[in-house]
Each structure stands twice: as C-alpha cells, then as structure tokens.
Amino acid sequence: MKPLVPPPLTLLDKYYGPDFHGLYSTTVSVTGGDAGHGRASGVARSDDGNLDVNLRLPGALGGPGGGTNPEQLFAAGYAACFHGALSLLAARAGIPIPGAKVQASITFGRDPVDGLYTLTADVRIHLPGVERAIAEELVRHTERFCPYAKMARQGIVNVVSLAPPSNTADDGPNP
Known part of the structure; x- marks a missing residue:
C-alpha cells in the first residue's frame, strides 16, 4: 500500500x-x-x-x-477543504502546522429576509504553536484561497434543472 x-x-x-x-x-x-x-x-x-x-x-x-444530515456533510466538506488549503499555504510559506484543526459549525435556521430557511457558518481554526500574527495572516490568505470560503462569501454558480425523462435503469432510484 x-x-x-x-x-x-x-x-x-x-x-x-x-x-x-x-x-x-x-x-x-x-x-x-x-x-x-x-x-x-x-x-x-x-x-x-x-x-x-x-x-x-x-x-x-x-x-x-x-x-447524518446535510448540515453535517456541508460542515465536513467545508472544514476539510479549508484544512487542505491551509496546509498547502502553510507548506508553501514553510510554516509547520502540526496539530492544526479546523472546526466548521453549520447552523440551519429561519431566514429573516423571506421567512424560510438559511444556513450560517462559523469556522474556527486552531493552530497550536504558531505565533498569533503569523496564524492570523495564514488564515486570511486561506480564506481568500479556499473554494468553500469563497463560495460562502461570493456565492456559487448554481444550475437547478429537471432531468429529461429516460427509460434507462440508471435513472431510477437507488435501492
């Protein structure tokens, strides 16, 4: 292996x-x-x-x-993506980040704008042993680089459409 x-x-x-x-x-x-x-x-x-x-x-x-639920799946994706981006940027800068942890808390709740539902995200980064000023700069750069953080800040290209009818077994429900 x-x-x-x-x-x-x-x-x-x-x-x-x-x-x-x-x-x-x-x-x-x-x-x-x-x-x-x-x-x-x-x-x-x-x-x-x-x-x-x-x-x-x-x-x-x-x-x-x-x-599991959609919020947990989204939190896992967000945290993993941010951790990966953080690790790449830290490696490029020569900053060791052993023990780095990214926690993404996603909250499902009511939207005061339309009365329906929305999500909020609270992402906390733990960088033990990294000087605070260096850690803050690394997190700022990661927030600009991480696709999930960019999506949360800027939105995402989103296409929702009804699939065309099909007679193939591949389009049926998964057992």
Missing part, C-alpha cells in the same frame, strides 16, 4: 484562462428511503461508491437521529 501524501504545491499555481477550468467533478445521488424524504430517511451515495451514508432528520428538528 502506498503511503498517503499531501497534494502537490502546484495546486497553488494560478490559472489564467478565460473560462472555468474544472479539475475534478463528482456526483452524489440522494433517494428518499422509507419515508420518501431525503432529509428524513434518505440515502446519499457518490458515483464512485466511496460515500454511502444514511440521512436522518436530527432530533433537534423532530427527527429520530441515527444518521
């Missing part, structure tokens, strides 16, 4: 093309489960099979718990 290694610092190289240049794409499908409701009893599966989790409405929202 090959030892795990971090991604190359070349990921920090800037891109100067005229259009978005995708580097990786994945698809996760959610089906409704026993309740016919993705959030309450769904299953989330990635196209490569590496993600396969039961979704459950948390007890705080009146559900049974016992599975």
Whole structure:
C-alpha cells in the first residue's frame, strides 16, 4: 500500500484562462428511503461508491437521529477543504502546522429576509504553536484561497434543472 501524501504545491499555481477550468467533478445521488424524504430517511451515495451514508432528520428538528444530515456533510466538506488549503499555504510559506484543526459549525435556521430557511457558518481554526500574527495572516490568505470560503462569501454558480425523462435503469432510484 502506498503511503498517503499531501497534494502537490502546484495546486497553488494560478490559472489564467478565460473560462472555468474544472479539475475534478463528482456526483452524489440522494433517494428518499422509507419515508420518501431525503432529509428524513434518505440515502446519499457518490458515483464512485466511496460515500454511502444514511440521512436522518436530527432530533433537534423532530427527527429520530441515527444518521447524518446535510448540515453535517456541508460542515465536513467545508472544514476539510479549508484544512487542505491551509496546509498547502502553510507548506508553501514553510510554516509547520502540526496539530492544526479546523472546526466548521453549520447552523440551519429561519431566514429573516423571506421567512424560510438559511444556513450560517462559523469556522474556527486552531493552530497550536504558531505565533498569533503569523496564524492570523495564514488564515486570511486561506480564506481568500479556499473554494468553500469563497463560495460562502461570493456565492456559487448554481444550475437547478429537471432531468429529461429516460427509460434507462440508471435513472431510477437507488435501492
């Protein structure tokens, strides 16, 4: 088995093309489960099979718990992405960050603008042993670099559409 290694610092190289240049794409499908409701009893599966989790409405929202939920998945993605960006920038700057930890707290709640729902994020970075001024600068740079932080700050290209009808078995619900 090959030892795990971090991604190359070349990921920090800037891109100067005229259009978005995708580097990786994945698809996760959610089906409704026993309740016919993705959030309450769904299953989330990635196209490569590496993600396969039961979704459950948390007890705080009146559900049974016992599975993960969209807020936990988003928090995990945000924290992992920020930690990865932080690690790359620290390596490029020659700043060791052993014990670095990124905590992303995502809160689901009511939106005072439209009365419906929204999310808030609180991301806290722990850099033990790194001088405060250096840590603050590293976090500021990471916030500008991390795709999740950029998405939270600037928004995201978001296309929502109804899939065309199909007669293939691939378009049916996942068992």
